[in-house]
Amino acid sequence: MTDAPPPRRATIEDVAARAGVSRAAVSKVLRDAYGVSDAMRQRVTAAMTELNYRPSIAARAMRGRTYTIGIELPDLSNQFFTRIVRGATAALDGTPYQLILAPAEPGSGYGYRALEALVDRQVDGLVAVSPRVDEDALERIAASVPLVMFGRLDRTERYDVVAGDDIAGGRLAMEHLFALGHTRIAHLTLRDEDPDAPFPHSGRLREYLAAMTEAGLEPEIWPLSDAEDPSYDAARRAIEGGTRATALFAAHDELAFGAMRAIAEAGADISVIGYDDVALSSHPAFSLTSVDQPGERMGARAVELLLERVAGRTEAVHEVFPVELKVRASTRPPRA
Amino acid sequence: MTDAPPPRRATIEDVAARAGVSRAAVSKVLRDAYGVSDAMRQRVTAAMTELNYRPSIAARAMRGRTYTIGIELPDLSNQFFTRIVRGATAALDGTPYQLILAPAEPGSGYGYRALEALVDRQVDGLVAVSPRVDEDALERIAASVPLVMFGRLDRTERYDVVAGDDIAGGRLAMEHLFALGHTRIAHLTLRDEDPDAPFPHSGRLREYLAAMTEAGLEPEIWPLSDAEDPSYDAARRAIEGGTRATALFAAHDELAFGAMRAIAEAGADISVIGYDDVALSSHPAFSLTSVDQPGERMGARAVELLLERVAGRTEAVHEVFPVELKVRASTRPPRA
DNA sequence: GTGAAAGCGCTAACAG
DNA sequence: CTGTTAGCGCTTTCAC
Numbered sequence: 001m002t003d004a005p006p007p008r009r010a011t012i013e014d015v016a017a018r019a020g021v022s023r024a025a026v027s028k029v030l031r032d033a034y035g036v037s038d039a040m041r042q043r044v045t046a047a048m049t050e051l052n053y054r055p056s057i058a059a060r061a062m063r064g065r066t067y068t069i070g071i072e073l074p075d076l077s078n079q080f081f082t083r084i085v086r087g088a089t090a091a092l093d094g095t096p097y098q099l100i101l102a103p104a105e106p107g108s109g110y111g112y113r114a115l116e117a118l119v120d121r122q123v124d125g126l127v128a129v130s131p132r133v134d135e136d137a138l139e140r141i142a143a144s145v146p147l148v149m150f151g152r153l154d155r156t157e158r159y160d161v162v163a164g165d166d167i168a169g170g171r172l173a174m175e176h177l178f179a180l181g182h183t184r185i186a187h188l189t190l191r192d193e194d195p196d197a198p199f200p201h202s203g204r205l206r207e208y209l210a211a212m213t214e215a216g217l218e219p220e221i222w223p224l225s226d227a228e229d230p231s232y233d234a235a236r237r238a239i240e241g242g243t244r245a246t247a248l249f250a251a252h253d254e255l256a257f258g259a260m261r262a263i264a265e266a267g268a269d270i271s272v273i274g275y276d277d278v279a280l281s282s283h284p285a286f287s288l289t290s291v292d293q294p295g296e297r298m299g300a301r302a303v304e305l306l307l308e309r310v311a312g313r314t315e316a317v318h319e320v321f322p323v324e325l326k327v328r329a330s331t332r333p334p335r336a
Numbered sequence: 337m338t339d340a341p342p343p344r345r346a347t348i349e350d351v352a353a354r355a356g357v358s359r360a361a362v363s364k365v366l367r368d369a370y371g372v373s374d375a376m377r378q379r380v381t382a383a384m385t386e387l388n389y390r391p392s393i394a395a396r397a398m399r400g401r402t403y404t405i406g407i408e409l410p411d412l413s414n415q416f417f418t419r420i421v422r423g424a425t426a427a428l429d430g431t432p433y434q435l436i437l438a439p440a441e442p443g444s445g446y447g448y449r450a451l452e453a454l455v456d457r458q459v460d461g462l463v464a465v466s467p468r469v470d471e472d473a474l475e476r477i478a479a480s481v482p483l484v485m486f487g488r489l490d491r492t493e494r495y496d497v498v499a500g501d502d503i504a505g506g507r508l509a510m511e512h513l514f515a516l517g518h519t520r521i522a523h524l525t526l527r528d529e530d531p532d533a534p535f536p537h538s539g540r541l542r543e544y545l546a547a548m549t550e551a552g553l554e555p556e557i558w559p560l561s562d563a564e565d566p567s568y569d570a571a572r573r574a575i576e577g578g579t580r581a582t583a584l585f586a587a588h589d590e591l592a593f594g595a596m597r598a599i600a601e602a603g604a605d606i607s608v609i610g611y612d613d614v615a616l617s618s619h620p621a622f623s624l625t626s627v628d629q630p631g632e633r634m635g636a637r638a639v640e641l642l643l644e645r646v647a648g649r650t651e652a653v654h655e656v657f658p659v660e661l662k663v664r665a666s667t668r669p670p671r672a
Numbered sequence: 673g674t675g676a677a678a679g680c681g682c683t684a685a686c687a688g
Numbered sequence: 689c690t691g692t693t694a695g696c697g698c699t700t701t702c703a704c
Contacts, residue, residue, distance in 0.1 A: 009480065011697055022675040027699060035673060057456045058397030059697035062680040066394075068457070076418040077615070085412055089439060098453040101437040103425060117434040120393045121404070121457070144345065257619060264620040279413070283593060284600040285621035347681055358691045363683060371689055395681030398696040 010051035019047035030055060061122045067096050069306060070118035071127040072111055074104045078254045079278035081129060083295025084150065084302070088127065091300035095307070097124070109133060119145055125306030127299075130200055146309035148302045152198045153320070160305045161318040164293040166200050169323040170207025170249075173273050173291055176325055177247045180333045182271065183217055186245040188234060188255050191223035201251045204275060208249055220245055224255070231258025239266045246334035247271040253278045253290055260286065260330070271331040287329035294321055346387035355383035366391060397458045403432050405642060406454035407463040408447055410440045414590045415614035417465060419631025420486065420638070424463065427636035431643070433460070440467060448473065455481055461642030463635075466536055482645035484638045488534045489656070496641045497654040500629040502536050505659040506543025506585075509609050509627055512661060513583045516669045518607065519553055522581040524570060524591050527559035537587045540611060544585055556581055560591070567594025575602045582670035583607040589614045592624055596666070607667040623665035630657055 012030075016023045021040060028036050029044040036044075047053070057066050071088060073081050085101065092099055100123070102114040111131025118126055119141055128138065130151035139158045141147055147159035154161055177185050187208040193199070195206040205221075212219045220243065227233035231254070238245070239262060248263075248270055250256035256274030263270050274281060277292035298321050305317055348366075352359045357376060364372050365380040372380075383389070393402050407424060409417050421437065428435055436459070438450040447467025454462055455477055464474065466487035475494040477483055483495040490497055513521050523544040529535070531542040541557075548555045556579065563569035567590070574581070575598060584599075584606055586592035592610030599606050610617060613628035634657050641653055 012699095013697075023698080024675060024677095024700080025673085028674090031699080033699095037673060040673080054452070054456055056398075056458075056697050058394045058402075058458055059680090060699080061394030062392075062398065062682095062697080063699040066457075076412070076421055077415065079413065079415075082412040085439060089441075098456075099439065100453075100457075101439070103421060103435065103437070105425075116390070117436075120390055120434075121402075121436075122392075122394055257616065257621075260621065261619050280593065280616070283597050283621075285593075285596065285619075349681075359682080360684085360691060360693095361689090364690090367683080369684095373689065376690085392681050395696090396683080398681080398698095399683040400696095 009056075010053040012053075012055070014051055015044065015047045015053050018051060019043040065124055066122050067098060068121070068123045069097050069099050069125045069127070069303060070121070070123035071099065071101050071129065072104055072114040072118060072131060073101055073129050074111060074131065076103055078252065078276075079280065080252065080254075080276040080293070080295055083276075083278070084129065084299035087296035087299025087301075088303045090296070091303040097307070104131060112137065115141060124310055125303075127302045127306065132199070135198075146306050148305050150298065150302055151200045153203065153318075154198050157316045160302075160309070160316055162298050162302045162305065163318075163320055164200070164298065165320050165323050166203030167207055169275060169291040169293070170204040171211065172323065172325045173204075173249050173275070174208060174211035176289070176327065176331065177249065177271065177273065178211070178215065180247070180271065180331060182247040182334050183215070184220070184245045184334075185212065185217070185247045185249060186220040186222050186238065186243060187249045187251070188222040188231060188259055189224070189251040191225070193223075193251075204249075204251050222248070222259075229258055229261075231255040232261045233258075235259035235262035236266070239263070239268055245270060247331065248273070250274045252276050253281050253288060256281075256288055256290070256330075257286065260288070269335050271334070273331050277326050282326070282328065289328045289331040290326050292324045292326050297321065345392075346389040348389075348391070350387055351380065351383045351389050354387060355379040401460055402458050403434060404457070404459045405433050405435050405461045405463070405639060406457070406459035407435065407437050407465065408440055408450040408454060408467060409437055409465050410447060410467065412439055414588065414612075415616065416588065416590075416612040416629070416631055419612075419614070420463075420465065420635035423632035423635025423637075424639045426632070427639040433643070445469060451477060460646055461639075463638045463642065468535070471534075482642050484641050486634065486638055487536045489539065489654075490534050493652045496638075496645070496652055498634050498638045498641065499654075499656055500536070500634065501656050501659050502539030503543055505611060505627040505629070506540040507547065508659065508661045509540075509585050509611070510544060510547035512625070512663065512667060513585065513607065513609065514547075514551065516583075516607065516667060518583040518670050519551070520556070520581045520670075521548065521553070521583045521585060522556040522558050522574065522579060523585045523587070524558040524567060524595055525560070525587040527561070529559075529587075540585075540587050558584070558595075565594055565597075567591040568597045569594075571595035571598035572602070575599070575604050581606060583667070584609070586610045588612050589617050589624060589626055592617075592626070592666075593622065596622065596624070605671050607670070609667050613662050618662070618664065625664045625667040626662050628660045628662050633657065 016026045104111040104114045112133045125146045142159040149161045222234045222238045224230035225233045253274035274290040277290040281288040281290045352362045440447040440450045448469045461482045478495040558570045558574045560566035561569045589610035610626040613626040617624040617626045
C-alpha cells in the first residue's frame with residue numbers, strides 16, 4: 001500500500017519529507033507547539049504512523065527533555081521499595097514520562113554510582129531512595145536536575161523531601177512493646193548505624209535508644225553481620241550468645257523475617273515488630289506486627305513533586321508522612 | 337588552587353582546552369583508542385579530574401554506544417526477578433556498562449511499552465524478561481538492538497534465549513506430588529493461560545495437564561482472579577467452592593504464598609508446591625517445597641550473552657538451565 | 673503558518 | 689602521534 005518503512009529508524013527528516021513539510025513543522029507537531037494548522041497536523045501525524053516514527057531520546061536530550069524520570073533504589077529485595085515504585089508508576093501513568101530504575105551498588109556510599117548514572121542519562125527528574133551519600137553530593141546533583149530525596153529527613157533547600165515519620169514510628173513500636181509488658185527489648189539494625197545520621201534507620205534507632213533510656217532500661221543492639229543472610233545471622237548470634245531479650249524491634253520487615261527464621265529455628269520466644277508493613281507481613285505465616293508507611297502514596301507524591309519542579313517550581317517542599325501501627329500476632333506479652 | 341569548574345557541566349571541549357590538546361585527543365583517551373602518548377593521557381586524565389568531567393551519554397548515543405544495558409521486568413513484587421537482577425548486576429561489575437530497569441506496565445501485551453522505552457533510550461543491549469509480546473515485535477526490536485529473551489523458549493534465530501527448563505520443572509513437581517500419593521492435584525496459574533504459548537507458565541501448565549492426563553486424573557485449574565491479591569482470592573474461591581484437591585502446584589512461589597494464606601485461613605489441609613525457590617520459600621514460616629531455578633546464574637548469563645553480541649557475535653544462542661526440586665514441609669502425603 | 677539554519681557533545685575518518 | 693572536520697537527530701530562534 002505505502003512505501004515500506006526504511007530499515008533504519010525513521011527520523012524527523014523522513015517524516016517531514018513524507019508529509020511534505022519542513023523538519024521544524026514536524027517538531028512543532030511533536031511538541032504540540034503553537035502555530036500548526038489542523039491540516040498540517042493531520043498530514044504529519046499520518047506520516048509518523050506510516051513510518052512508525054519514534055523520536056530519538058538522545059537527540060532530544062541534546063537540546064531539552066528526555067521525558068524520563070529515574071529512581072535510584074537501594075535494595076530490590078526489600079519489598080517496601082516495590083511499594084514506592086508502584087506508586088510512582090501510577091503517578092506517571094498518562095504523562096509522557098517514562099520511569100527507569102537504577103539499583104544501587106552495594107557497599108558504603110552506595111547509591112552514588114546509580115545516581116550519577118541517572119544524571120549522566122539526563123533524566124528530567126530523580127528520586128533518590130535513602131542513599132548513603134552526603135548532602136553535599138546531593139546538593140551538587142540537585143543543581144543539575146530536580147531531585148526528591150525519599151526517606152531521609154535532610155534539611156536542605158536544594159531539593160524536595162518525602163519521608164515517613166520515623167520518630168513517630170519508632171515511638172509507636174516501642175510504646176506497643178512497653179504496653180505489652182516487655183522490658184528487655186533488642187533492636188536489629190545496620191551495623192554501626194549512627195543514631196544522628198539522616199537515614200531512616202537512624203531515626204528508628206534514635207527513638208529506640210531514647211525510649212529505652214527514658215524507661216531506665218538497657219539498650220541491646222543486634223547489628224547486622226555481613227553473612228549471606230545478615231538479619232538471620234545477627235539474630236542467631238544473639239540467641240546463641242544467650243540474649244535475655246523478650247522482644248525485638250527490627251528496623252524493617254525484611255530484617256524481621258530474617259530474625260524470625262533464627263527465632264523459629266532456635267525455638268525461642270521473642271516477640272518481633274517490624275517496620276514498613278510489606279505485603280507478606282500480614283500473611284498468617286508471619287502475622288508480623290509492623291509500622292505501616294504509605295509507600296505507594298509516598299512514591300506517587302515524590303513523582304508529583306518532580307513534575308512540579310519540571311513545570312517550574314523552585315522552592316523546596318518537605319513532606320513527612322504519618323505512619324500507623326498494625327498489631328498482629330508476632331507481638332504478645334512476655335512469657336511468665 | 338585551580339580554576340573553579342564551570343557551573344555548567346564540563347564538556348569534552350573544556351577538557352581539551354584545559355589539557356591543551358584537541359577534542360579528538362580527549363575522545364581517544366576516553367575510549368582507550370589507539371595512538372595516544374603516555375604524556376598526553378596523563379594531562380588529559382588530570383584535566384578530566386579537575387573539571388569533574390563526565391561524558392554526555394546523549395551525545396555518545398548520537399554516534400555510538402550508551403554503555404547501558406536495559407532489563408524489562410514484568411513484576412517487581414516477584415522476588416525471583418530480583419535474583420535475575422542480582423546476577424546481572426554482578427556480571428556487569430567491572431565493565432563500563434550501567435544497568436537500568438524498566439518495569440512492565442500492567443495489562444495484556446505488557447512489557448511492550450517498557451521494551452520500546454528502553455529501545456528509544458538506545459540501550460546497547462536489552463534483556464526482556466518473559467514479556468507478553470509476540471515474536472514478530474521482538475524480532476523487530478532485535479533488529480535494532482542485541483536482545484536476550486529471558487524465560488521464554490522462543491524458537492528464533494534473531495535473538496538469544498536464556499530460560500529455565502519449565503518442562504522438566506513441571507514434571508519434577510508433579511512426580512513429587514504423585515510420589516507422595518496425591519491424586520487430586522490443582523494448578524494455580526494465570527487466567528486463560530495457553531498451554532501452547534511460549535511463556536514460562538505455559539510450559540508448567542502443559543506439564544501439569546500432561547501429567548494428570550497420563551495418570552488418568554482430572555485436571556483442576558485455579559485461575560487467578562483480578563482481585564487485589566489474585567492468588568489468595570483464587571485459592572479462597574476454590575476452597576469455598578468445595579474443592580477436593582489435596583495438593584496444589586502453584587506456577588510460582590509468590591502465587592504459592594497467596595494460596596497458603598487462603599489455605600491457612602480456611603484451615604484446609606492442602607499440600608503446596610511452588611516454583612522458583614525465592615529466598616522466603618525456605619523460611620520456616622513457609623517451608624515451601626519449590627522448583628529452584630538458578631536465577632542469579634541465568635541473569636548473569638543473559639548479560640554475558642549481550643556483551644558477546646555487542647562484541648560482534650551474530651549467531652543466536654539458546655540456553656536452557658536445569659532446575660532442581662527443593663523438598664520442604666509444605667508437601668506431605670494426603671491425609672487418611 | 674511555515675521553513676532555513678545553527679548548534680547541543682560526541683565519534684570517526686582523514687589529513688598532517 | 690595529533691588535529692580538523694563532518695555529521696548524528698533534534699529543538700529553537702528568526703526570517704519569510
